[in-house]
Amino acid sequence: MSGTVVMKFGGTSVADAERLRRAATRIVAKREAGNRVVAVLSARGKTTDFLIAEAQEISPNPDPREMDMLLSTGERQSCALCAMAINDLGHRAISLTGSQAGIVTDTSHTKARILDVRADRIRQGLDEDAIVLVAGFQGVSTAKDVTTLGRGGSDTTAVALAAAIGADICEIYTDVAGVFSADPRIVPEARKLPVVSFEEMLEMSASGAGVLQLRSVEYARNHGVRIHCRSSFSDEPGTVVVGEEETVEQPLITAVTHSTEEARVTIKGVPDTPGIAGRIATALAVANVNIDMIIQNEPVSEGALADMSFTVPRSDLTDARAALAPLASELGLEIQTDEAMGKVSVIGAGMKSHPGVAAKVFTTLGAEGVNIEMISTSPIKISCVISGEAVPGAVRALHAAFALSGEGTIRAERPFGEFV
Amino acid sequence: MSGTVVMKFGGTSVADAERLRRAATRIVAKREAGNRVVAVLSARGKTTDFLIAEAQEISPNPDPREMDMLLSTGERQSCALCAMAINDLGHRAISLTGSQAGIVTDTSHTKARILDVRADRIRQGLDEDAIVLVAGFQGVSTAKDVTTLGRGGSDTTAVALAAAIGADICEIYTDVAGVFSADPRIVPEARKLPVVSFEEMLEMSASGAGVLQLRSVEYARNHGVRIHCRSSFSDEPGTVVVGEEETVEQPLITAVTHSTEEARVTIKGVPDTPGIAGRIATALAVANVNIDMIIQNEPVSEGALADMSFTVPRSDLTDARAALAPLASELGLEIQTDEAMGKVSVIGAGMKSHPGVAAKVFTTLGAEGVNIEMISTSPIKISCVISGEAVPGAVRALHAAFALSGEGTIRAERPFGEFV
Numbered sequence: 001m002s003g004t005v006v007m008k009f010g011g012t013s014v015a016d017a018e019r020l021r022r023a024a025t026r027i028v029a030k031r032e033a034g035n036r037v038v039a040v041l042s043a044r045g046k047t048t049d050f051l052i053a054e055a056q057e058i059s060p061n062p063d064p065r066e067m068d069m070l071l072s073t074g075e076r077q078s079c080a081l082c083a084m085a086i087n088d089l090g091h092r093a094i095s096l097t098g099s100q101a102g103i104v105t106d107t108s109h110t111k112a113r114i115l116d117v118r119a120d121r122i123r124q125g126l127d128e129d130a131i132v133l134v135a136g137f138q139g140v141s142t143a144k145d146v147t148t149l150g151r152g153g154s155d156t157t158a159v160a161l162a163a164a165i166g167a168d169i170c171e172i173y174t175d176v177a178g179v180f181s182a183d184p185r186i187v188p189e190a191r192k193l194p195v196v197s198f199e200e201m202l203e204m205s206a207s208g209a210g211v212l213q214l215r216s217v218e219y220a221r222n223h224g225v226r227i228h229c230r231s232s233f234s235d236e237p238g239t240v241v242v243g244e245e246e247t248v249e250q251p252l253i254t255a256v257t258h259s260t261e262e263a264r265v266t267i268k269g270v271p272d273t274p275g276i277a278g279r280i281a282t283a284l285a286v287a288n289v290n291i292d293m294i295i296q297n298e299p300v301s302e303g304a305l306a307d308m309s310f311t312v313p314r315s316d317l318t319d320a321r322a323a324l325a326p327l328a329s330e331l332g333l334e335i336q337t338d339e340a341m342g343k344v345s346v347i348g349a350g351m352k353s354h355p356g357v358a359a360k361v362f363t364t365l366g367a368e369g370v371n372i373e374m375i376s377t378s379p380i381k382i383s384c385v386i387s388g389e390a391v392p393g394a395v396r397a398l399h400a401a402f403a404l405s406g407e408g409t410i411r412a413e414r415p416f417g418e419f420v
Numbered sequence: 421m422s423g424t425v426v427m428k429f430g431g432t433s434v435a436d437a438e439r440l441r442r443a444a445t446r447i448v449a450k451r452e453a454g455n456r457v458v459a460v461l462s463a464r465g466k467t468t469d470f471l472i473a474e475a476q477e478i479s480p481n482p483d484p485r486e487m488d489m490l491l492s493t494g495e496r497q498s499c500a501l502c503a504m505a506i507n508d509l510g511h512r513a514i515s516l517t518g519s520q521a522g523i524v525t526d527t528s529h530t531k532a533r534i535l536d537v538r539a540d541r542i543r544q545g546l547d548e549d550a551i552v553l554v555a556g557f558q559g560v561s562t563a564k565d566v567t568t569l570g571r572g573g574s575d576t577t578a579v580a581l582a583a584a585i586g587a588d589i590c591e592i593y594t595d596v597a598g599v600f601s602a603d604p605r606i607v608p609e610a611r612k613l614p615v616v617s618f619e620e621m622l623e624m625s626a627s628g629a630g631v632l633q634l635r636s637v638e639y640a641r642n643h644g645v646r647i648h649c650r651s652s653f654s655d656e657p658g659t660v661v662v663g664e665e666e667t668v669e670q671p672l673i674t675a676v677t678h679s680t681e682e683a684r685v686t687i688k689g690v691p692d693t694p695g696i697a698g699r700i701a702t703a704l705a706v707a708n709v710n711i712d713m714i715i716q717n718e719p720v721s722e723g724a725l726a727d728m729s730f731t732v733p734r735s736d737l738t739d740a741r742a743a744l745a746p747l748a749s750e751l752g753l754e755i756q757t758d759e760a761m762g763k764v765s766v767i768g769a770g771m772k773s774h775p776g777v778a779a780k781v782f783t784t785l786g787a788e789g790v791n792i793e794m795i796s797t798s799p800i801k802i803s804c805v806i807s808g809e810a811v812p813g814a815v816r817a818l819h820a821a822f823a824l825s826g827e828g829t830i831r832a833e834r835p836f837g838e839f840v
Contacts, residue, residue, distance in 0.1 A: 017477045051497070057437045059504040066507070069515050070500035073493035077471070080490035084479040087486070095489050100564065121564075144520065144541075 002034030003168035004126070008041075008136065008158035012175050013232040014078050015045030023173070023232065024085035027131060031091055036126045038165065040136045040158040041082055043074025064109035068138070068148045072098065075135035075154070083133050093131040096121060098146075101132075102164075103139030103157060105147045112139060112147035114156065114219075117164035126165075134161060155216035163223035169240075170220070170227050172212065177231040178238030179204065179211050181404040182256040186395050189405040193254060194237070197244040197349050200254050201227075203381040207345040208259035217241065244349055252357065253348035253402040258395050260388045262292070262341040263317040264373070266309040267324070268334040270296075277308065279327060287323035289316045292343075293376045293385060311374065311385055314339055341373070342391035345383040346398055352379050364401040370394050422454030423588035424546070428461075428556065428578035432595050433652040434498050435465030443593070443652065444505035447551060451511055456546045458585065460556045460578040461502055463494025484529035488558070488568045492518065495555035495574070503553050513551040516541060518566075521552075522584075523559030523577060525567045532559060532567035534576065534639075537584035546585075554581060575636035583643035589660075590640070590647050592632065597651040598658030599624065599631050601824040602676040606812050609825040613674060614657070617664040617769050620674050621647075623801040627765040628679035637661065664769055672777065673768035673822040678815050680808045682712070682761040683737040684793070687744070688754040689725045690716075697728065699747060707743035709736045712763075713796045713805060731794065731805055734759055761793070762811035765803040766818055772799050784821040790814050 007027060014020045023041075031037045051070050055062040062070075079095035086093035102118030125132040136154025141147045149156050155172060162170035179201070182190040196204070198221035205214040211229050220227050220241065230238030270276055277296065284291055294310040312320050317337060328335050344365075351357045361382050365372055370393065374385035386394055399405065427447060434440045443461075451457045471490050475482040482490075499515035506513035522538030545552040556574025561567045569576050575592060582590035599621070602610040616624070618641035625634040631649050640647050640661065650658030690696055697716065704711055714730040732740050737757060748755050764785075771777045781802050785792055790813065794805035806814055819825065 020478060054497070054501060055504060058440060058501050059508050061508075062504045063507045066500040066503040066515055069503075069517075070497055073496050076493050077474070077490055080486040081474060081478050083486040083489075084475060084482045087483045088479050088481075093486075095486055097489075097566075146517075 004036040004165060005030055005038070006158050006162040006165075006167045006170045007037065007039045008154060008170065008172045009039065009232060010154065010174050011042040011045055011048070013173055014041055014082065019232075020044070020078070020082055021085050024082050024089060026173075026232070027082075027093075028086060028089045028091050031131055038122060038126070038132045038134060038161055038167070039082070040134050040154055040161065041075060041078040042136050042154040043071075044078050044081075047074040047077070065145055068109045068112075068146050071148050072135065072138040072146050075137050079133040079135050086131055086133075091131055092129065093133055094125055095133040095135070096125075097135050098138035098157065099140035101134040101161065103134075103160065105139035105141050105149070107141040107143050107145065107147070109141075109145070109147055111150040112141060114139060114149070114160050115142065117160050119161065119164040122161065122165060149215075152213035152216075155213040156219055159216045159220045159223070159225050159227065162225045163219070167225070170225050172216075172227060172229045173232035174211065174229065175232065176211060176229075177234065177236060178229050179209065179241075179255070181254065182395055182399045183209075183258065186258070186392050187256075187399045187405075190399065191405050193239050195240050195242060195247055196254055197247050198241060199244055199380055200347050200349055201241045203345070203347045203378060204255060204257050207343065207347070207381065207383055208257040209255070211239075212241070247349065251348060252350040252354055253346050253404060255347050256344060256395050256398045256402070256404065257347060258342065258344045258391050260342045260391050261314045262311050262343050262385060262388070263314040263320075264309060264311050264338045264341045264385065265317070265320055265324070266307060266336040266338075267328075268307050268336065269305045269332060270308050271331065272304060272306055276331070280308065280324065283323045283327055284312075284320060287319045289320045289323060293374045293383070295374055309374065311341060311343070340388040341385055342388040342394075343383055343385050344391060344394045344398060345381055346402065347381045349380050351381075358382050360401060361398065364397050365394055368393055368397045370397075422456075424456040424585060425450055425458070426578050426582040426585070426587045426590045427457065427459045428574060428590065428592045429459065429652060430574065430594050431462040431465055431468070433593055434461055434502065439652075440464070440498070440502055441505050444502050444509060446593075446652070447502075447513075448506060448509045448511050451551055458542060458546070458552045458554060458581055458587070459502070460554050460574055460581065461495060461498040462556050462574045463491075464498050464501075467494040467497070485565055488529045488532075488566050491568050492555065492558040492566050495557050499553040499555050506551055506553075511551055512549065513553055514545055515553040515555070516545075517555050518558035518577065519560035521554040521581065523554075523580065525559035525561050525569070527561040527563050527565065527567070529561075529565070529567055531570040532561060534559060534569070534580050535562065537580050539581065539584040542581065542585060569635075572633035572636075575633040576639055579636045579640045579643070579645050579647065582645045583639070588646070590645050592636075592647060592649045593652035594631065594649065595652065596631060596649075597654065597656060598649050599629065599661075599675070601674065602815055602819045603629075603678065606678070606815050607676075607819045607825075610819065611825050613659050615660050615662060615667055616674060617667050618661055619664055619800055620767050620769055621661045623765070623767045623798060624675060624677050627763065627767070627801065627803055628677040629675070631659075632661070667769065671768060672770040672774055673766050673824065675767050676764065676815050676818045676822070676824065677767060678762065678764045678811050680762045680811050681734045682731050682763050682805065682808070683734040683740075684729060684731050684758040684761045684805065685737070685740055685744070686727060686729045686756040686758075687748075688727050688756065689752060690728050691751065692724060692726055696751070700728065700744065703743045703747055704732075704740060707739045709740045709743060713794045713803070715794055729794065731761060731763070760808040761805055762808040763803055763805050764811060764814045764818060765801055766822065767801045769800050771801075778802050780821060781818065784817050785814055788813055788817045790817075
């Protein structure tokens, strides 16, 4: 069977001449199997980092519009080089910039959002039997300026193009083999998941599993794009991300994810006055600090002082401290921080109809002697903030408790070959 | 006084952070003097060579369309970085790609010609008080593909933009101080020429003086764009290139130019049959070999064999030999080559009305003991092919014979300051 396929290759998959030729060979093989092929490429290896360093050498705070003009060149170079390699393999390939590919974005430089995909030129290339290569991570704004979509934006480019041209599948090639039931470096018996739902993938992306960029999964869910995450170094099938209605069976728990990059901020002595929490949250938002979980202790009596705790990515902690300093001195707040926090999460679409999961998570962690500092839940996820050093043991205990490596939880696999 | 100025900076003028900041400072100074400023930048230092090496690592014969997509990124990076530097100096700058700047070309990838300049976006930027930076060397084809104008094409970009926006002057900043009456490395007393005519500059560009790209001078002449060649490392005025009608006085000889990069090809035993010379020239043209001078010895009797000699740039000699090999074996021709040839030329608009110049050139070279191998002339130029090792002495002798360093030949200088 044949169809239309979007293939996305990350920076490590095109980092040197040999890898770039290997990507070209995979693209050609997909074409020779009878598919119409669009490939989205990232900048080669360290190119983006190099360009950022060049900018920082010139300006301490580079203009965002110009940063986009600068950074967008890396993906264009990858695409031009890959087109050369494909042409040498006897197929016709054309490279397109994000603008030429019709990726129209808003004007938020360095973090633009896609507004529209006018894929006429891609369709025309495919109709002329060409393989179309599109520079990832970029578009053209409604003001006709070059924009970029933020780090990892090439995933979103690929998904958006797949939606626009009605591709049968969007294949994301990375240096991992797919999505696992837990990080195999911590849980050697972790299982590669043949299928996960968008909702599960969103929770996993948000809670530490870095395979796919969160926004690309949202875009895929909203536009019904089937994603296949797979290794660029092997032909093994990876993990297909599909709508929940397509999953054959919903296991209670699909995966355990974790992060050891959390920090906790505790603000002591918060006046029990309306508006204070809002001022704290606003100060952090202005500083672009992402707050994850928040807990506020009720004051014991009216007019007493409360404590407020929240977690942030550890890399945001310095910014968070700076953002809170003026409020702290104004209101006499005491700020405490703990940099060595971690988080474990269990995720599963089947959790919705099984209320006992939380109890099992807490019991399992308790039996391991792990102290739970904060908890947050969604219909398909339970996350616990714990100390960073307790994370590996907690992940292993939860993975075992929910029997995630066992055959009992395996879903009916979809036949991967048929899509492409 | 103020006006509209196009400034062009070559790759060495933006090669590192310090030089790029210096270019930004010059651009800002021009703006602060009250001018509307458009600046055209080349790729930084060795960027283009690096990109070419990347392409050659991927493909022995890279697709020209993709080569253009690849190479055009270098100038975009320069412009983005320079815009950041200018913004830090408190002025607003925007960078534009060749496409955004409205440089429309034909579809001859890697050597495209400019068909039209739709400078609306540049005008809009200037009207909004911005400094507009344009990526040199590139445009967008009528097929909406990225094109490049060939090596040195940034000069042509600058001149074309100056014509399109009606700039008062197009300033070309390079690492030399201007156009000299001879190469100062050979003739230390050579004089910087304050003014030369387009016609003289064309002959000089074609005969070895590498200050300006030939095509940019043609474009400037055809569109009446005044060019000012000057040093990016000094505030001294350089050389202004203007229409002949603007030159106050026409000295007999303006400059002596030379080249030591010539090779001679002699074809012996050419049958005196119509069409043979045409086949030879066609074979060389197909191989993209530039023929300079041609001499054919008349055969002594009808049906006898003739000799044909021509000069080519030494770098084209291998291609020339390869192109002639099939003809040589078909027709039994003998090919001789001499790689160590040079050329000296005297150039001057006043020559037109003074027929004695050729005689003086030949006499001067004869007195130096220099053997003249081939001669070609135009109304304002006499070129002699001589042995490569005789070139420095010949240049010095001609420079002295025509008294080019003497005050007697100085023209009335134009007041440079007034233009900008």
